Amino acid sequence: MTSERAPEPVTAAANPPLQPLASNLLPSDVIRVSATSDVPAPERHLTEVAKLIDVSKCIGCKACQSACIEWNDTHPDIEENVGVYENPHDLTPDMFTLMRFTEYENPVTNEFEWLIRKDGCMHCADPGCLKACPAPGAIVQYSNGIVDFISDNCIGCGYCIAGCPFNIPRVSKTAHVSKKCTLCSDRVAVGQGPACAKACPTKAISFGTKEAMVELASERVEDLKSRGYDHAGLYDPQGVGGTHVMYVLHHADQPSLYAGLPDDPQISPVVRGWKGPAKTVGLAVAGLAAAGAVLHGIFARPNEVTAHEEGEAEDLVEDHDQRHGDREA
Amino acid sequence: MTEERVYSAPGDKIETKHPVTVNRYRGYTRLNHWVTAACMIVLLISGLSLFHPSLFFLTDIFGGGQTTRWLHPIVGLVLVASFLLLFAQMWKLNLPRREDVEWSRKIGDLLQGNEENLPELGKYNAGQKVVFWGMSGLIVVLVTTGVMIWEQYFPHLVSIPARRIAVAVHSLAAIFTILIFIVHVYAAIWTRGTIRAMTRGTVTGGWAFRHHRKWLRELAGRQRSDPSK
Numbered sequence: 009m010t011s012e013r014a015p016e017p018v019t020a021a022a023n024p025p026l027q028p029l030a031s032n033l034l035p036s037d038v039i040r041v042s043a044t045s046d047v048p049a050p051e052r053h054l055t056e057v058a059k060l061i062d063v064s065k066c067i068g069c070k071a072c073q074s075a076c077i078e079w080n081d082t083h084p085d086i087e088e089n090v091g092v093y094e095n096p097h098d099l100t101p102d103m104f105t106l107m108r109f110t111e112y113e114n115p116v117t118n119e120f121e122w123l124i125r126k127d128g129c130m131h132c133a134d135p136g137c138l139k140a141c142p143a144p145g146a147i148v149q150y151s152n153g154i155v156d157f158i159s160d161n162c163i164g165c166g167y168c169i170a171g172c173p174f175n176i177p178r179v180s181k182t183a184h185v186s187k188k189c190t191l192c193s194d195r196v197a198v199g200q201g202p203a204c205a206k207a208c209p210t211k212a213i214s215f216g217t218k219e220a221m222v223e224l225a226s227e228r229v230e231d232l233k234s235r236g237y238d239h240a241g242l243y244d245p246q247g248v249g250g251t252h253v254m255y256v257l258h259h260a261d262q263p264s265l266y267a268g269l270p271d272d273p274q275i276s277p278v279v280r281g282w283k284g285p286a287k288t289v290g291l292a293v294a295g296l297a298a299a300g301a302v303l304h305g306i307f308a309r310p311n312e313v314t315a316h317e318e319g320e321a322e323d324l325v326e327d328h329d330q331r332h333g334d335r336e337a
Numbered sequence: 338m339t340e341e342r343v344y345s346a347p348g349d350k351i352e353t354k355h356p357v358t359v360n361r362y363r364g365y366t367r368l369n370h371w372v373t374a375a376c377m378i379v380l381l382i383s384g385l386s387l388f389h390p391s392l393f394f395l396t397d398i399f400g401g402g403q404t405t406r407w408l409h410p411i412v413g414l415v416l417v418a419s420f421l422l423l424f425a426q427m428w429k430l431n432l433p434r435r436e437d438v439e440w441s442r443k444i445g446d447l448l449q450g451n452e453e454n455l456p457e458l459g460k461y462n463a464g465q466k467v468v469f470w471g472m473s474g475l476i477v478v479l480v481t482t483g484v485m486i487w488e489q490y491f492p493h494l495v496s497i498p499a500r501r502i503a504v505a506v507h508s509l510a511a512i513f514t515i516l517i518f519i520v521h522v523y524a525a526i527w528t529r530g531t532i533r534a535m536t537r538g539t540v541t542g543g544w545a546f547r548h549h550r551k552w553l554r555e556l557a558g559r560q561r562s563d564p565s566k
Binding site for chain 1: 497
């Protein structure tokens, strides 16, 4: 029987229990739903989870990508080698996570640094994709922090792409739905950590409660600082309310070194304006204009042609005829 | 010898004299107008359904969100093509003229039913010209920004920051389009005798005398000098 609910996962390292467990990530755990304002308050609040990616430990092996492909059963195209390490060339609807490689000449130490960042959805506390989405229920946020795309409700418009501060969602050319990292919500639901974290051979990817991950990060940052990385730090950008995928960076003062990781990501004010006041005011203005026209139509006197004017028109036309006749005569 | 047309378009002519009826739009132009109108209505409904969550249910008319997302830009292109044809037929007579200034200043008289205080006009009044040029400009904005956010065929045409601006401008332009649409439709209803110009193609002489007297005068003057007669 699957009556017992799975525990909330606290690590990606544990193996699954042998007995089958029921999902512990329920529809009632949703705290935000795209294009929906009246989401019922959840009965319980799950512990917030997070993935911590320690860039300083990453060796660029792409085991995380392989694990992601395997777990999500996606089939990224085999592409041309164009002389870069990224493979595939970019995030795609079939590749939810991507190692991005940056060659950096550190001007302070004069040393060459190979910065490798595992790119993918950051699971923002304030998700821009969800804000931009016009389709009710296509994007949801669970109380544990996971932002998930529900393909059945997705219409493939690509507004999430405009909303995302990190350039993550990709719309499938065949299924016409938007795709991205789910933080393995289907694994988390049954007490397991994300596939990428489980596969990582150097433990550059950790998974657990957000609290535990912040703590782990501070240990790592301390260690890095003791080794001369004075600007090491945690990337948990507050501009989007913090994220549920965080990085330990050796150069936390310059996130953009890492293949353009935004220094201060936030939902664009343009998107906020478009999805905030513009919608309400726009609809109100259009509604008022329509109502005004209807009221005017009911209460105001119509602009009607009089019989006198019909006569005037006949005279006018006749006049012209006559004048013409005079000229001809 | 045919007098040069200043206030009228080819095809405009006095149809009957007792009572006077005037041909305002040829069948071809009327068809062109209604194709454009049908596109516009589909675009407004499908666009509004994606503009505000409370209107998302309107996507059901088109068979769901996916179809609506696909259909909207296609119909947009049909509208652009159709509107271009209308534009080619109407732009000249919609150029601003001296009398438009006075007409606009006295628009209060028009609304109060004192149209006799307003100057004589050609085929279009200043309000109609605003609708014409407003629509023309907005359609250019809408198609430009629309292509920029057309995920299915142009996903990488512009950068993401540009796309954000495009989608916001598209929504804003759509609101203005709705306002002009309302003005256009309501003005045609309020000004009795107007709609038949786009259905049967003719208006009464009185209508032409009241609203577009210079246009009527020109057509009356051209009557017998028409070489085709």
